[in-house]
Amino acid sequence: MSEPREKTSFAVLDATFIGHAKTVEGLPPPMLAEVAFAGKSNVGKSSLINKLVNRRKLVRTSSTPGATRGLSLFRVRLRLEGGAGAELDLVDLPGYGFAQRSKDERRSWGPMIEGYLERRVSLRAVLLLVDVRRGVAEEDAQLLAYLAHLERPAILVVTKCDKVSRRERDASLRAITRDARAAYPTLPIVATSAESGEGIPELWKATRRATFLEGAAPPAHGMNQLP
Ligand code: GTP
Numbered sequence: 226m227s228e229p230r231e232k233t234s235f236a237v238l239d240a241t242f243i244g245h246a247k248t249v250e251g252l253p254p255p256m257l258a259e260v261a262f263a264g265k266s267n268v269g270k271s272s273l274i275n276k277l278v279n280r281r282k283l284v285r286t287s288s289t290p291g292a293t294r295g296l297s298l299f300r301v302r303l304r305l306e307g308g309a310g311a312e313l314d315l316v317d318l319p320g321y322g323f324a325q326r327s328k329d330e331r332r333s334w335g336p337m338i339e340g341y342l343e344r345r346v347s348l349r350a351v352l353l354l355v356d357v358r359r360g361v362a363e364e365d366a367q368l369l370a371y372l373a374h375l376e377r378p379a380i381l382v383v384t385k386c387d388k389v390s391r392r393e394r395d396a397s398l399r400a401i402t403r404d405a406r407a408a409y410p411t412l413p414i415v416a417t418s419a420e421s422g423e424g425i426p427e428l429w430k431a432t433r434r435a436t437f438l439e440g441a442a443p444p445a446h447g448m449n450q451l452p
């Protein structure tokens with residue numbers, strides 16, 4: 226009789242900064258499946274990456290909107306449920322809706338993000354972040370529609386849930402879910418806080434599914450899984 230196999234759970238083993246670029250062509254070549262973090266400036270993209278990888282300062286964050294410029298690539302080493310190893314790249318995108326940017330920056334933002342979303346062949350899913358206090362704004366809805374047009378899978382991530390009462394959080398989540406699901410019935414929605422850690426395991430699970438690391442049958446040429 227064989228010994229029962231020890232149950233290993235999912236873990237982030239480490240995370241490293243790989244590179245930064247102003248255009249998608251300037252990024253390191255696509256080697257691994259990756260997910261990108263998009264959303265309004267100040268919504269908490271960089272903070273969420275730090276929380277997901279258990280590092281306080283891997284990515285620079287700031288209370289002033291516009292902290293992230295250009296595209297930044299990070300690589301995480303994971304242990305999947307069951308014990309297999311995997312690697313995944315995370316891309317921090319600069320936020321939109323930040324009026325104080327210079328004209329040049331505003332002009333270059335669109336082509337930079339569009340170029341990345343359209344041409345990055347390793348991009349498997351986009352995590353679109355919205356603040357629990359604001360819900361899905363017009364610009365977020367436009368990005369969701371654009372991603373659907375590109376056939377890029379999305380995960381809707383509600384951020385800063387620690388900032389409101391339980392009641393407000395629940396009401397906001399209900400409204401966000403109702404509206405989003407009306408247009409995108411299968412869109413995964415995860416409520417999070419980079420402060421309290423709420424939703425981090427659930428977001429990792431949704432991310433692993435979206436990148437085929439766990440849960441679904443991998444594509445014909447599976448990426449990322451290490452022996
Ligand atoms: P840009 O790079 O400008 O697009 O912003 P960003 O989306 O990367 O936001 P960032 O992570 O820099 O966070 C903006 C501010 O919100 C910082 O002051 C963070 O400390 C704060 N913040 C982010 N996430 C949370 C959260 O879950 N809870 C609370 N209370 N504050 C948060």
Ligand code: MG
Pocket residue numbers: 270271272285286292293317318319320
């Ligand atoms: Mg940022």
